[in-house]
Amino acid sequence: MHNPRVAILGLHLEANAFSPPTTEQDFKRLCWAEGLAISDMARSASSLPSEVPGFYARMDAVGSWTPVPIIVVAAPPGGPIEQLVFEKFLDVAAAGLRAALPVDAVYIPSHGASSATGDPDSDGTVATLTRQIVGPNVPIVVTHDLHCNVSERMVGAIDALVTYRTNPHVDMRARAAEAADLLREMLAGTRMTSAFIHLPLVAPSVTLLTAAGPYADLIHCAETLIQAPSQGPVAAVSVAGGFAHSDLPKCGMTVTVTTRHDAPLARRVALDLARRAWADRNRYVSHLLSVDDAVRMAGSAAAPMILADVADNPGGGGRGNTTDILAAAYQARLSGAVFGIFIEPGAAAEAHRLGEGKSFRAVFNPLRESGSEDFAVGVKVLKLTDGRGVGRRGILAGRAFNLGPSALLELDDSGVRVVVGSLRNQLSEPRMLEMHGIDVSEVRCLVVKSRGHFRAGFDEWFAPEAIHEVDASGLASPNFARVSFQHLARPVAPMDADAVWNGN
Ligand SMILES: [Zn+2]
Numbered sequence: 232m233h234n235p236r237v238a239i240l241g242l243h244l245e246a247n248a249f250s251p252p253t254t255e256q257d258f259k260r261l262c263w264a265e266g267l268a269i270s271d272m273a274r275s276a277s278s279l280p281s282e283v284p285g286f287y288a289r290m291d292a293v294g295s296w297t298p299v300p301i302i303v304v305a306a307p308p309g310g311p312i313e314q315l316v317f318e319k320f321l322d323v324a325a326a327g328l329r330a331a332l333p334v335d336a337v338y339i340p341s342h343g344a345s346s347a348t349g350d351p352d353s354d355g356t357v358a359t360l361t362r363q364i365v366g367p368n369v370p371i372v373v374t375h376d377l378h379c380n381v382s383e384r385m386v387g388a389i390d391a392l393v394t395y396r397t398n399p400h401v402d403m404r405a406r407a408a409e410a411a412d413l414l415r416e417m418l419a420g421t422r423m424t425s426a427f428i429h430l431p432l433v434a435p436s437v438t439l440l441t442a443a444g445p446y447a448d449l450i451h452c453a454e455t456l457i458q459a460p461s462q463g464p465v466a467a468v469s470v471a472g473g474f475a476h477s478d479l480p481k482c483g484m485t486v487t488v489t490t491r492h493d494a495p496l497a498r499r500v501a502l503d504l505a506r507r508a509w510a511d512r513n514r515y516v517s518h519l520l521s522v523d524d525a526v527r528m529a530g531s532a533a534a535p536m537i538l539a540d541v542a543d544n545p546g547g548g549g550r551g552n553t554t555d556i557l558a559a560a561y562q563a564r565l566s567g568a569v570f571g572i573f574i575e576p577g578a579a580a581e582a583h584r585l586g587e588g589k590s591f592r593a594v595f596n597p598l599r600e601s602g603s604e605d606f607a608v609g610v611k612v613l614k615l616t617d618g619r620g621v622g623r624r625g626i627l628a629g630r631a632f633n634l635g636p637s638a639l640l641e642l643d644d645s646g647v648r649v650v651v652g653s654l655r656n657q658l659s660e661p662r663m664l665e666m667h668g669i670d671v672s673e674v675r676c677l678v679v680k681s682r683g684h685f686r687a688g689f690d691e692w693f694a695p696e697a698i699h700e701v702d703a704s705g706l707a708s709p710n711f712a713r714v715s716f717q718h719l720a721r722p723v724a725p726m727d728a729d730a731v732w733n734g735n
Contacts, residue, residue: 234295235418238331238365239269240324241340242357243280243305245378247548248478249706249714250310252348258316260654262305265323269300276621278631280305282340282374285404289411299334301327305342307655308548314349321360328364336414337361337371340407343379343394344474351479351718354379358388370417372410376400377439378474381485386427390417391489394469396450398441399659399687400626413466413489423466425489426497428505431730432484433723434515435709436682437541437700439472445514446472449507456488456500464491470504476548476707480720484508502734509732512724517709519702526559528699529568529676537677537689537698542705542713543601544682546657550574551680552596553603555703557642557649560678561608566646567675571664572634574680576653582612582638593640593651602704602713610649614639614667618652622660625687632656632663639667657681660688682707 243262244253255263262278272279273287283303290296302323306312312320328334339361347353354375361371371389375381377398386392393410395402417423439446453468460466467489473482486508488501520528525538540556543549551574560568578593585591588611595606618634621627635653642649650658650667658664658679661671671677671692679685686698702710711726724730 234297235335236297236299237290237414238299238301238328238334238337239283239303239340240301240328240361241280241283241303242320242345242353243342244312244345245308245342245376245474245548246311246344246346247308247476247706248311249476250548253306253309253312255316257306257309258304261307262303265302266300266327269303270298276629276631279303280340281403282407285407286338286340286411288404289408293415299331301331303340308546310548311346311348312353314347317347317350317353321356324357325360325364328361334365334369336369336418337365338410338414339371339373341373341375343375343381344477346477346479352382352384352481355382355384355388358385362388370414372414374406374410375471377472379471380473380477380479380481381427381471381487382481383427383429386425386487390423391425391467392469392487393467394471396441396454398439399684401687409467416460422492423489424492424494424497425487426494426501428486428501428735429481430484430505430508431720431723431732432508432512432515433475433482433719433726434472434484435475435517435711436547436707437517437709438515440683442695445511448511449504452507453504464493464496465500466491468500468504470508476714478716478718480718482719483723515725517700519700519710522555522559522701522703525556525699525701526563526565529565530563534697535675535692537679537685537693539682539685539698539700540678540680540703540705541682541700542703542708542710543680544657544705544707545574545655545680546659546684547682547707549680549705549707550601551655553601553704554595554606555603556678556701557595558604558606561642561645561647564645565676568647568678569664569669569674570648570678571650571658572652572656572680573649574653574655575651576635578640579636579638579651579653582640583615583636585612587612587615601706609643610640612638613641613648616666618654620662620666623662625659626684627660632660634663637667639669657684659684
């Protein structure tokens with residue numbers, strides 16, 4: 232098709248049911264873009280999710296097209312979207328799409344684990360609304376994070392789904408290019424059909440890495456099944472690990488296989504992958520160190536190490552302010568330890584008011600949030616920054632980040648240093664430390680509030696063997712014994728021994 236008109240609309244939010252609701256301000260602060268401005272943003276450095284520029288780049292490279300951007304919004308991981316904000320998004324999307332008709336195709340770059348306070352399947356709602364507006368014959372291709380909770384309703388409304396295959400996520404642009412290629416194929420006349428399987432397998436986040444482990448094995452298997460048009464009919468294979476903390480019946484691992492109109496084959500391939508996943512279900516178990524053991528180990532370690540405060544990961548909806556490890560490290564006088572990013576706007580503001588070199592009494596987590604205690608301690612201000620930077624490695628490479636007013640503080644004369652920020656961010660990027668004067672190569676024990684994305688940012692100093700995940704309090708704990716799930720479709724493996732899968 233010459234110069235196809237491709238509509239673009241997407242909603243990025245990983246919704247943690249245990250976090251405060253996500254507001255319009257949360258989106259506006261990160262990304263709320265409408266209309267043609269999206270095309271300009273996609274072709275320069277911007278706060279758009281990386282798959283949008285990735286999609287534009289591929290579409291631009293392989294032929295003519297007319298982008299018809301409608302709306303793309305993104306918020307940091309947090310609670311479900313306030314319903315009125317979600318409806319505002321839907322109104323803009325629907326009105327924009329209707330006004331843009333006729334379109335030849337639609338691309339939906341969404342995270343896939345959103346929910347709204349009044350709609351547990353917001354991604355399904357976006358897909359079905361889009362289908363209603365464009366009709367049955369316009370191709371719709373979706374990209375999702377692998378931490379997505381896919382519903383059968385969503386898959387039923389679209390033509391193809393492509394999910395990330397790397398965790399830490401470094402393949403957003405590649406997956407968007409894959410989506411663009413599928414879209415071009417469909418515009419040239421190929422029909423697609425998908426099979427979908429939802430497994431009663433709810434994996435803790437720390438078991439979904441793709442370098443090694445059960446999920447890595449599964450993803451690598453899936454990858455070998457995908458065929459170019461000249462090779463065979465399997466067009467896309469998406470094995471999504473899911474995001475348990477959304478706490479919804481649709482949570483769990485899903486397999487979506489899209490073929491070039493071969494429904495029995497799509498079904499066979501999906502079943503084969505689902506059986507592999509199910510056979511491995513008891514490998515999806517987290518192995519976390521207690522806080523005491525972690526601090527003791529750090530105190531006697533011969534080599535530099537990372538302690539990952541995985542439960543308080545802002546990238547999974549955590550607040551970034553639990554004090555369990557910080558207090559224990561201070562009491563142990565764990566000299567040489569560096570903590571980041573501790574989200575404590577009050578302490579950051581006080582540091583900025585007083586200035587570098589000054590001391591004050593800081594209170595960490597004063598409201599005792601996330602099941603964690605408050606922790607008061609004398610601190611000295613070593614360095615102040617505005618918290619703004621551009622990432623250089625891993626998931627933030629080339630992307631702007633903003634920690635808000637930030638400071639490097641030392642706790643008394645303990646040798647324990649902590650970077651405090653004002654806006655929720657996970658420590659995934661070395662520049663977040665370097666901008667505060669920290670030489671990462673000299674850090675003996677780095678304590679990161681991040682679940683896994685730090686691995687791609689700090690791998691030049693810390694091999695996987697030097698990384699230890701800690702069982703502390705927080706809203707995104709992978710220790711499910713700490714989580715009060717309400718809406719998962721129990722029983723689910725591996726936490727419920729009586730979980731069964733009926734093979735469908
Ligand atoms: Zn993710």
